[in-house]
Amino acid sequence: MLPRNFTHMIHPRFLFPIALIATLASPLQAGVVINEMFYHAPDDLNDLEYVELLNDSPDPADLGGWKFSNGIQYEFPTGTTLQPGAYLVLCKDRAWFARFYQHNPAGEFSKSLQDGGEKVTLKNAAGKTVESVEYNDRPPWPQSADGHTASLERICPSAPASQASNWAPSALSADDDSKPAGTPGSRNGNYMATLPPDITGVHFTPEICQPGDAVKVRATVEGEPTRVELLYRIAQPGAESNETSVGMERAVGGDYAATLPGSEANRILRFRIRATGSGGATRIYPHPNELRPAFSIYVTPVLETGAIPTVQIFSVGQEEFQETEAYRQNQTRGPRGFGPFGGFGGFGAPPPDKAVPPQGRSALVYLAPDSKTPQLFDFVNITERKSGQKVRLHKDQPLNGVTTFNLLYEPEETTILNESLAYQLYGLAGNDTVASGYMRVLINGQIAGYHLWFEQPTGSFFRRTQADPDGDLYKVIWQGYHRPSPLTPREKMPKRMDIVRLFEKKSNPHDGYEDLISLIESLEKARGNDSALWQAIESQFDVDQVVNYYAVNMLLSHWDGFFNNYFIYHDRKNTKKWRLHPWDQDSTWSQRGGDSKELYELPLDFGAEGATPPGVSRTRRMFGGGGGFGGRGGPFWWRDGDAISKPLLANPTFRAKFRARLKGLATTVFTEESFGPHIDTLEVSLEPEIQLRASLAKRNPEAAVDRFHRTMDSLREHIRQRRAFILAELEKE
Numbered sequence: 034m035l036p037r038n039f040t041h042m043i044h045p046r047f048l049f050p051i052a053l054i055a056t057l058a059s060p061l062q063a064g065v066v067i068n069e070m071f072y073h074a075p076d077d078l079n080d081l082e083y084v085e086l087l088n089d090s091p092d093p094a095d096l097g098g099w100k101f102s103n104g105i106q107y108e109f110p111t112g113t114t115l116q117p118g119a120y121l122v123l124c125k126d127r128a129w130f131a132r133f134y135q136h137n138p139a140g141e142f143s144k145s146l147q148d149g150g151e152k153v154t155l156k157n158a159a160g161k162t163v164e165s166v167e168y169n170d171r172p173p174w175p176q177s178a179d180g181h182t183a184s185l186e187r188i189c190p191s192a193p194a195s196q197a198s199n200w201a202p203s204a205l206s207a208d209d210d211s212k213p214a215g216t217p218g219s220r221n222g223n224y225m226a227t228l229p230p231d232i233t234g235v236h237f238t239p240e241i242c243q244p245g246d247a248v249k250v251r252a253t254v255e256g257e258p259t260r261v262e263l264l265y266r267i268a269q270p271g272a273e274s275n276e277t278s279v280g281m282e283r284a285v286g287g288d289y290a291a292t293l294p295g296s297e298a299n300r301i302l303r304f305r306i307r308a309t310g311s312g313g314a315t316r317i318y319p320h321p322n323e324l325r326p327a328f329s330i331y332v333t334p335v336l337e338t339g340a341i342p343t344v345q346i347f348s349v350g351q352e353e354f355q356e357t358e359a360y361r362q363n364q365t366r367g368p369r370g371f372g373p374f375g376g377f378g379g380f381g382a383p384p385p386d387k388a389v390p391p392q393g394r395s396a397l398v399y400l401a402p403d404s405k406t407p408q409l410f411d412f413v414n415i416t417e418r419k420s421g422q423k424v425r426l427h428k429d430q431p432l433n434g435v436t437t438f439n440l441l442y443e444p445e446e447t448t449i450l451n452e453s454l455a456y457q458l459y460g461l462a463g464n465d466t467v468a469s470g471y472m473r474v475l476i477n478g479q480i481a482g483y484h485l486w487f488e489q490p491t492g493s494f495f496r497r498t499q500a501d502p503d504g505d506l507y508k509v510i511w512q513g514y515h516r517p518s519p520l521t522p523r524e525k526m527p528k529r530m531d532i533v534r535l536f537e538k539k540s541n542p543h544d545g546y547e548d549l550i551s552l553i554e555s556l557e558k559a560r561g562n563d564s565a566l567w568q569a570i571e572s573q574f575d576v577d578q579v580v581n582y583y584a585v586n587m588l589l590s591h592w593d594g595f596f597n598n599y600f601i602y603h604d605r606k607n608t609k610k611w612r613l614h615p616w617d618q619d620s621t622w623s624q625r626g627g628d629s630k631e632l633y634e635l636p637l638d639f640g641a642e643g644a645t646p647p648g649v650s651r652t653r654r655m656f657g658g659g660g661g662f663g664g665r666g667g668p669f670w671w672r673d674g675d676a677i678s679k680p681l682l683a684n685p686t687f688r689a690k691f692r693a694r695l696k697g698l699a700t701t702v703f704t705e706e707s708f709g710p711h712i713d714t715l716e717v718s719l720e721p722e723i724q725l726r727a728s729l730a731k732r733n734p735e736a737a738v739d740r741f742h743r744t745m746d747s748l749r750e751h752i753r754q755r756r757a758f759i760l761a762e763l764e765k766e
Contacts, residue, residue, distance in 0.1 A: 036235040038048040041047065041688070047472060051207060057389060064088055064089045064090025064091075064092075064094065064190075065086055065087070065088050065090070065094045065096070065115060065155075065163060065164075066086065066087050066089055066187065066190045066194060067084065067085075067086060067153065067155060067164050067166055067194055068085045068086060068087035068120065068162055068186075068187045068221065069083075069084070069085035069086075069184055069185065069187060069192065069203075069215065069216065069217065069221060070083075070084050070085070070146065070153065070166075070168065070184060070185050071083045071178075071184040071186045071213070071215045071217070071669075071729060072146035072147070072148065072178065073146075073148040073170070073179050073180040073187070073760070074180070074213050074368075075180055075181065075182050075206070075208075075209055075210060075211055075212065075213060076210055076211045076543065077540065077541035077542060077544050078129060078211070078520075078543065079145070079544075080125045080126035080129045080145075080212065081124075081126065081129045081130065081132075081133065081213060082105075082124065082125040082126075082145060082146050083122055083123060083124040083125070083130060083138065083184075083215070083217050084101070084104075084105060084122070084146075084153065085120055085121070085122045085123075085217055085218070086115065086120065086121045086122075086123075086155075087118075087119075087120055087187075087190055088115040088116065088117055088118065088119055088121075089118070089190035090117060091117050091190065092117060093114050093115065093116050093117060094104060094114065094115045095113070095114050095655040096109040096113040096114065096115055096121075097109055097110065097111040097112055097113050097114075097158060098111065098158030099113075099155065099156065099157050099158055099163070100155075100156055100452065101123075101142065101153065101154065101155055101156075102154045102155075102156050103143070103152045103153055104146055104147075104151050104152060104153030104154065104448075105123070105142040105143070105144050105145075105146060105156035106142060106143045106144045106154065107123055107127075107140060107141075107142035107143070109140075113139070113496070114424070120136075120217075120218050120219065120703070121139045122136055122138045122139060122141050122217045122218050123138060123141070123142045123667050123722055124138040124140075124141055124142070124217075125141065125142060125146075126141065127141055127143060128522070130217075131534040132219070132520070133212075133213050134215075134217050134745050134758045136216075136217050136218030136219070137218075138217075138411060140628060143667050144659075147180065148170065148180065149169070149170050149534040150167070150168050150169035150170050150171075150174070151167065151168070152165060152166070152167040153165070153166050153167075156451035156716060160648065161687070163710050164194045165194070165195065165741065166194040166195055166200075167195070168185060168197075168200070169197075172190055173198065173233070173267035174197050174200065174607070175198040175200065175201060175202035175320060175323060176321070176323060176324055176427075176429060177202040177204075177205060177323050177324050177391055178202050181205070181209055181431065181565040182205050182206035182208075182209060182212060182213055182214040182391055183202035183203045183204070183205055183214055183215070183549070184202070184203040184214065184215035184217075184320055185200050185201075185202065186200065186201055186202070186203045186216065186221040186222060186223045187199060187200060187205075187221060187224075188200065188201055188221075188223050188224065188225050188228060188229070188650050189222075189224075189225050189226065189227060189228040189314075190224075191226075191227075192227075192228040192611075193576075193713065196227070196228075198231040198233075198316075199228060201223040201320050201322070202223075202320055202322040203215050203216055203221070203222055203223070203322065204216075204222050204322055205322050205387055205390065205391045205474065206390075206391070207390050207394060208388035208389065208390065209388075209389050209391040209414075209519060210388070210389060211518075211543075212388075221681075224533070225314045226312070226314070227314045228256070228310075228313040228314065229256070229308065229309070229310050229314035229315050229316035230254050230255060230256035230257070230258040230261075230308040230309070230310050230314075231254070231255045231256050231308075231316065232252055232253070232254050232255075232306050232308055232318035233253045233254070233255055233315060234252065234317065235250065235251070235252045235253075235306060235328060235473070236250070236251045237249065237250045237251070237293075237304075237328065237330065239330075240330060241330070241331050241333055241406055241407060241409070241722060242295075242331075242332055242333070243298075243332070243333065244295065244296065244297055244298040244332055244334075245295035245296075246295050246332070247292050247293060247294060247295050248280075248288065248292065248293040248302065248330055249292055249293075250263055250290065250291050250292070250293060250304065250306075251284065251288045251290045252281065252288060252289045252290075252306045252318075253287070253288050253289075254288075254289055254306075254308045256308075256310060257311065257385055258308040258309055258310055258312065259309050259311055259635070260307075260309045261280070261281040261289040261306065261307070261308045261309075262278045262279065262280055262281060262306070262307045262308075263278070263279040263280075263281050263291040263293070263304060263305075264276050264277070264278050264279075264304060264305050264306070264307055264317075265277055265279070265293055265302060265303065265304035265305075265540065266278075266303045266304075267296055267300050267301070267303075267350045268300065268301040268302075268303055268347075268396075269297075269299070269300050269301075269349075270299075270347060270348055270349070270354055270356075270477035270478060271349070271351060271354035271477065272349070272351070272356075273303075273349055278307075279291045279292075280294075281306070287432070289306075289393075290596075291552075293330075295332075296332045296673055297332065298332055298333065298335075299332065299333075299334045299478050300331075300332040301330065301331055301347065301349075301396055301409070301411060302329070302330040302332065303327040303328070303329050303331070303411070304327055304328050304330075305317055305318060305326065305327045305328065306318045306321055309388065318635060323392075324391055324392060324412060325392075325411060325412045325427070325429050326392060326412065326684060327411075329396070329409055329411035329412075329473055330409075330650060331396075331398060331407060331409040333398075333407055334478070336400050336407065337402060337584070338402050339473055339718070339721050339722065340402055340717070340718035340719075340721070341402060341470065341473055341718055341719070341722065342399060342400065342401050342402060342403075342470075342473070343399075343400040343470060343472065343473045343474075343475065344397060344398065344399070344440075344472045344473070344474055344475070345398040345474075345475040345476070345477075346395065346397065346401070346415055346422060346424075346440075346474065346475070346476045346477065347395060347396035347398060347477065348394075348395050348415070348476075348477055348617065348634055349394050349395060349396065350394035350395070351396050353394055353415070354477065355414070356417055357417075357422070357476050357477060358373040358476070358477065360417060360422070360476070361477075361481045363477060372609065383567045384729070387405050387416060389414050389416065389425065389464055390414070393411075393412050393413040393415070393425070394412070395413055395414065395415040396409060396410060396411045396412070396413065397409075397410040397413055397415065397424055397426070397432075397689070398410075399432055403597070403704075408432070410426050410427075410430060410432065412427075413425060413426050413427065418439060420441055420442055421439055421440045421441040421442050421484060422435070422439070423438075423440075424438050424439070424440065425437050428492075429633060431493060433468070434468075434493065434497055435468055435493065435494075436491060436492075436493040437486045437488070437489040437491050437493075438468075438486050438487060438488045438489060439486065439487055439488075439489060440472065440474060440484040440485070440486050441484055441486070441487070442474075442481070442482065442484050442485075443485075443619075444746070446723075446726075446740075446741070447624050447625070447744050447747075448619040448624060449484075449619065450623045450624075450715075450719075450745070450748075451618065451619065451621050451622040451704065451739075451745055451748060452469065452485055452487065452617075452618040452709060452713065453469040453470050453471060453485060453487070453715070454622070454712065454748065455466075455589055455591070455615070455621040455622065456469040456487065456615065456617035456618060457469075457711055458585055458589065458702070458703070458708065459581075459582070459585050459587065459615050461702050461708070462581050462584065462585045462698055462702055463577075463578075463581050464578065464581050464582055464585065464614070464615070465498040465500070465578075465612075465614065466614065466615060467487055467488035467489070467490055467494060467614070467616075468487070468488040469485070469486060469487035469488065469542065470485075470486055471483050471484065471485055471486065471715075471718070471719060471722070472484055472486050473722060473725075480725070480729060481729075482722070482725065482726035482729055482730075483719065483722035483723075483725075483726060488528055490506060490539075490600055490602075490614060490616075492540075494600075499607075500602070500605035500607060500608075500612075501604045501605055501607050503540070503541070503542075503605070503606065504540065504602055504603050504604045504605050504606065505538070505541055505548055505549070505602070505603040505605065506538070506539045506540040506600055506601075506602050506603075507534070507536040507537065507538055507539065507549055507600065507601050508537045508539050508599075508600050508616070509535065509536060509537075509597055509598065509599055509600070509601065509675065510534070510535055510536065510537050510597075510643075511535065511597040511672070512673070513534045513535055514534065515533060515535065515536065515537040516533075516534065517533060517538075517546070518538070518542045518543045520542075521542075521544075521545060522543070522545075525543075525544065525545030525546075525547070526545070527545065527546040527547075527550060528550075529546075529550045529553075529554075532546070532549065532550055532553055532676065533546050533549075533550075535675070536549055536601070536678070539600070541699060548603050548605070549601075549603070550652045552573055552611060553676045553677075555569045555573065556569055556676065556677075556680045556681075557676075557680075559680075560680065563684060563685055563686070566680060566684050567684055567686040567687065570598065570680075570686075570687055571683060573610065573611055574610055574611050574612075574681075575604075575608060575610040575611065575612045576687070576690065578612050578613070579611075579612065579613050579681065580687070580690045580691050580694050582599070582612075582614070582615065583595075583613075583640070583678070583681070583682060583691055584694040584695045584698055585615070585698070586615075586640075587635070587637060587695055587759070588695070588699065588703045588755065588756075588759070589618075589621040589622060589755075590621065590622070590623050590632040590633065590635040590751070591615075591618065591620060591621045591756060592626055592635060592639065592670050592671070592672070593617070593620035593626065593670075594615060594618075594620075594621075594633070595640030595674045595675065595678045595682075596640070596672055596673065596674055596675040596678065597637060597672075597675075598615070598616050598617040598618075598620075599613050599614060599615055599616050600613070600614040600616055601613055601614075601677065602614060615675070620670075622747070622748050622751045622753070623692070623747070623751045623754075624744075624747070624748075626669070626670035627668050627669060627670045629747070629750075629754075630702055630749075630754075631647075631668050631670075632670075633751065633754040633755050633758055634647070634758050635760065637692070637695070637762050637763070638682070639674075640674035640675075640678040640679065640682050641674060641679060641682035641683040641688070642674070642679040642680060642682070642683035643683060644673070644674070645667075646667030646668055646671040647667070647668070649652050649667050692763060692766070695763065696759075696760070696763050698757050699756050699760055700760075703752060703755075703756055704752070704756065705748075705749065705753065708752060709752070711748060712745060712748050712749060715745070716741075716742070716745045719741070720738060720741065723737050723738050723741045724737065724738060
């Protein structure tokens with residue numbers, strides 16, 4: 034039932050109060066339209082959905098007995114009346130709706146609107162279809178409404194709902210992660226009394242042009258426009274010109290055509306089409322609230338290529354430009370941090386992330402080593418992260434299947450020369466692992482040296498690996514600073530904060546921690562009972578995958594990957610199992626954390642319950658001695674395992690599988706003959722980049738190359754020494 038105090042927002046052209054009334058002698062049903070739909074909220078706000086009706090007629094409408102028969106399910110109770118010019122909003126969940134909007138919804142519907150699109154049908158009390166609209170998340174439907182904060186707003190109430198051209202995205206939020214937009218209960222920002230002309234196609238040549246090249250643009254415009262214009266700006270690092278208008282003339286075949294003048298090198302031409310109808314109604318295409326509000330053409334300079342890809346960070350916004358320029362100019366500073374952890378970055382919580390808007394102000398230009406044609410990714414977000422940049426591309430335009438990746442620069446090169454090779458080893462061992470490699474980076478046209486790049490595990494990564502893209506992903510935070518999202522409902526707030534503080538929820542962050550807490554509590558409950566513990570492990574983990582993860586960690590002497598620097602992922606839809614995925618591999622290949630001999634001989638029980646540092650007795654550990662980042666008597670890098678590694682690696686059945694897999698990998702994949710060529714290939718491709726980077730930093734290129742070759746030799750030495758130690762230790766049991 035409707036709340037007693039329910040009132041509708043007033044259509045702007047009616048200035049008197051309008052309220053729901055219980056009865057109506059002669060109701061009119063004409064003029065009630067589906068006016069707005071919010072079908073896919075940002076982040077995991079899955080129950081934040083709404084549908085808005087508008088009575089655009091001059092008379093009240095009796096909605097009693099009306100119902101939605103497709104898309105959502107809801108039947109209006111007897112006596113429901115919608116006044117002229119008033120709005121009625123139905124939502125999926127009243128509590129979620131109230132967190133973000135002031136309007137009081139009329140009721141809650143059942144079922145959910147599909148993120149990929151579906152038909153929504155409204156029928157009257159006689160069962161006759163009043164309106165039906167089949168929306169989609171692909172063009173010509175707005176894409177910014179598909180999880181990027183916007184709602185679908187109807188443009189003209191009197192024009193058909195079935196036309197995609199009658200729907201437009203609402204104004205966007207400033208935060209693509211958790212701040213929804215939309216206009217429930219009030220006039221649509223896109224409202225027009227008449228439908229403007231429809232722009233159904235835009236074609237331009239060339240798509241990538243040389244300096245001075247003119248660009249021919251054609252557009253198909255329907256609806257007898259009175260004027261069609263080409264609007265364009267020229268973007269360069271740190272600035273964008275004012276918008277210029279060029280009239281488009283009707284060409285043979287009915288299209289409209291105009292020509293963009295040539296531009297200088299390393300510029301981006303951004304243009305859009307504006308069509309005005311006889312009543313003054315105007316349409317701009319692409320819509321200003323779309324993820325890419327303009328078409329983009331890159332005016333390419335001469336780009337020198339090497340054996341690795343070249344990318345340019347192109348910062349148009351002044352704030353972004355200043356940040357990236359400061360980053361570029363500071364790259365030659367020396368190693369930071371303390372002791373063997375130069376560049377460690379500190380032990381405290383990182384600063385809070387900045388809001389990331391759906392429309393980015395930056396661009397990325399990518400050139401593959403074997404190509405002469407760069408790819409342009411415009412209106413993307415490129416934000417600062419520790420020792421580098423995070424690049425967020427739009428999901429409909431990934432780079433080689435990747436939508437989000439990190440670019441990492443470290444003054445101490447040894448900490449990035451090992452990482453991509455580590456990811457390769459995980460992959461060769463059978464683990465699904467993020468894509469990675471190296472790129473020559475330009476920032477605003479200036480060379481910034483080579484960077485490590487590695488994919489951020491997001492929905493695109495899990496789709497590519499045939500896992501549930503909507504599963505629960507947690508990042509291990511050994512420092513213990515994590516706290517639940519403030520948007521987590523009260524009933525889902527966790528009671529085991531001792532667990533939650535160590536695991537940052539990266540997907541579905543507002544949906545609670547029940548599955549993770551249940552997993553760890555099942556391991557805790559089975560402690561001391563090997564058979565029960567194995568049952569808990571086998572029923573909840575993808576055992577072979579997790580065995581592989583720990584085995585490769587052990588091959589790499591990755592002391593930092595048993596209690597830290599990994600993701601734990603719950604595939605809720607397909608396998609229903611938990612998996613472990615590697616992250617932040619700078620402490621591999623004996624490159625960081627202690628002297629090489631210590632790390633060559635990392636004990637095979639490292640990370641397991643009861644493991645002790647070399648040279649420290651278990652009794653001494655019980656009374657407070659024995660390592661742990663500087664603890665007495667043990668290596669500086671020693672730390673106990675976590676709530677996952679300790680029970681798994683100590684369980685006899687799991688450990689037998691772990692040791693068998695470790696031996697198998699040490700005799701096949703992890704050998705000089707098998708993995709050595711990967712190191713050789715990387716060494717050849719990166720040597721020119723080492724010379725270039727040294728020259729940029731005004732260091733001796735020959736000395737830099739010599740250090741580089743010694744580092745690569747140390748990776749080969751790690752294989753020899755670590756493999757020999759592991760095989761010898763396995764023979765002892």
